[in-house]
Amino acid sequence: MSNDKKFIDDKLFTLSSDGLSDENRTNALDTFVKYIEIKTNCFLGYQNSHDFKYEEDIKKFLNYHINNIGDPFIHGNFTMNSKGMEKAVLDYYAELWQAKKPHNPKDPESYWGYVLTMGSTEGNLYGIWNARDYLAGRKLLVDKPNHSHSLRRKEYARAVSIEDNPNAYTPVAFFSEDTHYSIIKAMRVLNVPTFYEIGKRFYPKQNPLNPSGEWTEEFYEVPSVGGKLGSGSIDIEKLAILVEFFASKGYPILICCNYGTTFKGACDDIKTLGEKLMPIFEKYGLIDRTVTYDREKHADIRNGYWIHVDAALGAAYMPFIEMAYKQKKIYYCESVFDFRLPWVNSIVMSGHKWIGAPWPCGVFMTKVKYQLFPPDDPEYIGSPDTTFAGSRNGLSAVILWDYLACNSYESQINKAIRCEDLACYTEGQLKIVQSFYPGLDLWIERTPLSLTIRFRKPNDKIVFKYTLSCQTFLINGSERHYSHIYTMNSTTKELIDEFVDDLKKPDAFAE
Ligand SMILES: *Cc1c(COP(=O)(O)O)cnc(C)c1O
Numbered sequence: 117m118s119n120d121k122k123f124i125d126d127k128l129f130t131l132s133s134d135g136l137s138d139e140n141r142t143n144a145l146d147t148f149v150k151y152i153e154i155k156t157n158c159f160l161g162y163q164n165s166h167d168f169k170y171e172e173d174i175k176k177f178l179n180y181h182i183n184n185i186g187d188p189f190i191h192g193n194f195t196m197n198s199k200g201m202e203k204a205v206l207d208y209y210a211e212l213w214q215a216k217k218p219h220n221p222k223d224p225e226s227y228w229g230y231v232l233t234m235g236s237t238e239g240n241l242y243g244i245w246n247a248r249d250y251l252a253g254r255k256l257l258v259d260k261p262n263h264s265h266s267l268r269r270k271e272y273a274r275a276v277s278i279e280d281n282p283n284a285y286t287p288v289a290f291f292s293e294d295t296h297y298s299i300i301k302a303m304r305v306l307n308v309p310t311f312y313e314i315g316k317r318f319y320p321k322q323n324p325l326n327p328s329g330e331w332t333e334e335f336y337e338v339p340s341v342g343g344k345l346g347s348g349s350i351d352i353e354k355l356a357i358l359v360e361f362f363a364s365k366g367y368p369i370l371i372c373c374n375y376g377t378t379f380k381g382a383c384d385d386i387k388t389l390g391e392k393l394m395p396i397f398e399k400y401g402l403i404d405r406t407v408t409y410d411r412e413k414h415a416d417i418r419n420g421y422w423i424h425v426d427a428a429l430g431a432a433y434m435p436f437i438e439m440a441y442k443q444k445k446i447y448y449c450e451s452v453f454d455f456r457l458p459w460v461n462s463i464v465m466s467g468h469k470w471i472g473a474p475w476p477c478g479v480f481m482t483k484v485k486y487q488l489f490p491p492d493d494p495e496y497i498g499s500p501d502t503t504f505a506g507s508r509n510g511l512s513a514v515i516l517w518d519y520l521a522c523n524s525y526e527s528q529i530n531k532a533i534r535c536e537d538l539a540c541y542t543e544g545q546l547k548i549v550q551s552f553y554p555g556l557d558l559w560i561e562r563t564p565l566s567l568t569i570r571f572r573k574p575n576d577k578i579v580f581k582y583t584l585s586c587q588t589f590l591i592n593g594s595e596r597h598y599s600h601i602y603t604m605n606s607t608t609k610e611l612i613d614e615f616v617d618d619l620k621k622p623d624a625f626a627e
Contacts, residue, residue, distance in 0.1 A: 124148065128143070129144055157611075158581055158583070158614075159583050160583065160584065160601040160607065160611065160612075160615060161579075161582055161584035161585045162583065162602060163378075163429050163470075163568070163604060164469055164472065165469065165470060165471065166472055166604075166606035167604075167606035168471075168473070168519065170515055173518055174518065177511060177514060182196055182197065182510030183507050183510050184197045184199055184202055184230075184508040184513060185506060185507050185508060186498070186499025186502070187230075187499045187500045188202045188229075188230045189203065190500060191499065192497050192499025193496075197510050198511070198514050198517075199510075199513070201513045201514055201516075202230070202231050202517075203219075205513055205516045205517050206230070206231070208520050209431075209465070209479050210227040212454075213431065213455050213481065214455050215455040215481060215483065219484070220484070221257075221484060224258050224483065224485035225483060225484070225485065226483065226484050227481055228481070228482055228483065228484050228502075229479060229480050229481035229482065230479075230502070230503045230508070231477060231478070231479055231509075231516065232477055232478040232505075233505045233512065234476055234477075235428065235466040235468060235477065235478045236428035236464045237302075238480070238504055239426075239462075239464025239478055239480040240296075240298045240299055240424070240426055240464055241305065241306070242480055242503070242504040243424040243462040243464060243482070244289075244299070244303065244306055244370070244372070245302075245306055246422075246461075246462065246482065246486065246488050247287065247308075247370045247462070248306055248308050249488045250422055250461075250486060251285065251370060251420065252285045252286070252287060252368075253284075254409060254488055254489065255409045255410060256409070256487060256488060257484070257487040257502075258484065258485055283366035284366055285368070286309070286368070287308060287367070287370045287422070288309060288310070288362045288367045288368070288369060288370065289303055289308050289310045289311065289370045289372065290338050290355060290358060290359065290370065290372070291310075291337060291338060292337055292349075292350035292351075292374065292377075292384070293336075293337040293339060293340050293344075294340050294348040294377040294378075294380060295372060295374060296374075296377070296426060299426060310337075311338075311358055314367070315331045315362075316331040323335055324358065324360075324361045325354055338350055338351065339351045344589045344590070345591060347382050347563045347564075348380030348382030349374070349377075349383060349385060350384045350389070352388055355392075356393060359393055360396050360400075363396055363399075363400040366400070368402060368421060368422075369393075369420065369421040370421070370422050371423050372424045373389065373423060373424065373425050373453070374425075374426050375427035375434065375450075375453040376429035376430030376434070376566070378428070379585075379587050379598075379600060380566060380570065381429070381562075381565075381567055381568040381602075382563045383434070383450045383451075384453075385450075387451040387452055388451065390423070390457055390460075394459065397420065400420075401420065402421050403419055403421075404419065418485075422486075423460055423461050424461060424463075427464065428466040428478070429470055431453070431454070431463055431464070432465050432470030432471060433470045433528070433531075433535070433567075434453070436528045436531070437450070437532050437536070438450075438452070439529050440533055446536065448564060448565060461486050462480065462482040463480075463482075464479070464480050465479045467479065467515075467516050469604075470604070472605065473512065477512035477516065487502065535567050535603050535604060535605060535607070536565065536567070538603040538609065539567050539603040541612065542569050542601065542603055542612050545612065545616045546558070546560045546619070548616075549616055549619045549620055553625065556572070556625060557572070558571050559571055559572050559596065559598065568602045568603075569603075570599070570600040571600070572596075572597070572598065572599075572625060573597040573598055573599040574618075574619060575623060575626050575627075578615075578624060581618070582601065584599040584601065586598065587600070601615070
């Protein structure tokens with residue numbers, strides 16, 4: 117099988133009511149594994165690392181059902197779980213992201229989190245769900261406990277409060293134009309209105325960013341610095357103007373930041389963002405506001421903002437870049453994104469990106485004081501229903517644990533530096549490719565420190581060979597078709613060189 121071929125013919129996998137003969141079954145499996153191997157060996161287009169070799173240690177678990185259903189910190193009734201490893205993985209990231217550890221349900225400042233069964237998409241959904249209900253004034257786990265199983269459902273349903281301000285419990289969401297589609301999806305699933313939707317509906321012709329006041333489509337998301345041609349990080353000045361507009365109308369504020377955007381690999385400056393927004397939150401009573409969360413008039417004190425950090429890739433490797441910077445092994449470093457910033461409420465990371473995993477997985481982390489009271493208390497599993505999924509993939513905790521057991525900080529620092537160097541090398545090589553095309557701008561760009569380089573989309577054969585992702589940007593009214601590649605742990609210099617050679621061939625950028 118060569119890599120010029122397209123996908124395997126799906127007919128090979130057709131099942132029948134009699135099952136398949138051994139020969140057909142084995143043939144299908146063998147063909148498929150060859151295909152996956154070829155595609156993996158040439159993979160450049162997405163931020164997934166493949167340099168893992170889990171088969172030796174992990175194979176033995178494949179004949180067991182390992183399920184971490186319920187809260188990671190309570191074993192519950194389902195005994196075939198890997199929660200011991202899950203807790204170790206969570207402690208590791210709590211340390212790396214400088215949260216207060218260990219997790220202690222009695223310490224509101226301590227961290228809480230869990231290993232995701234999906235990737236960051238699940239973490240984003242769960243983070244935004246928590247944000248929505250926290251800002252909408254629903255009951256928190258740290259609020260007055262209620263021990264009756266049967267009461268809980270009813271209590272969730274009526275945990276809404278009333279104040280003079282009709283908008284006080286209607287969160288408004290903000291996110292940049294470079295944000296991953298899973299955030300927009302989460303807003304839809306959870307019915308969280310964005311600033312654009314509220315603005316257009318209730319404040320027509322009052323858009324503070326547009327001289328005409330119109331909520332035109334370009335304000336569907338918060339602009340990034342320099343727009344489509346910029347580095348990809350959120351424009352904090354513009355965000356602050358929008359936030360102030362909605363805060364002044366009494367709305368609580370939900371902000372989704374990026375630490376490593378999907379296409380450009382850009383990091384939002386979450387430190388400066390917080391410093392800029394805190395005085396605005398202060399001015400409009402969004403810090404330490406009193407929230408009456410039930411009909412019995414029980415109240416607590418909490419903030420009227422939530423800052424969620426989508427760090428699908430960045431949270432896994434940028435801490436090691438920071439360490440490399442402190443050791444003077446690298447000369448630049450982004451501002452921090454983690455729990456050192458008191459305004460960060462939740463962080464998500466995908467396990468199959470920087471670390472690499474045979475299936476999607478990830479980590480969600482927040483603090484005990486931000487945890488919501490779960491909608492129900494299923495006595496059935498014997499562990500609180502504090503996660504998004506019911507059944508959770510217990511093998512994900514096993515492989516993340518195994519990776520962290522095999523890789524010291526030092527090894528992760530070295531990997532991060534190698535990937536940065538390779539990204540730098542690739543950028544240089546692509547600039548050489550540009551000199552082969554004097555009449556054609558290849559739009560080669562790399563946001564500083566990111567592991568991705570973007571450029572004009574090559575022909576379909578190259579796109580398929582290297583599994584390139586494609587993205588169209590509308591720039592000054594005309595469409596630009598881009599691709600990008602990521603230099604991950606599994607990416608070799610040899611593969612970059614092969615790719616660069618392919619780009620020098622005469623038809624490389626033919627339509
Ligand atoms: C990849 C990515 C996601 C989604 O992660 P999945 O693991 O595919 O669910 C979310 N946000 C960002 C910034 C990403 O790069």
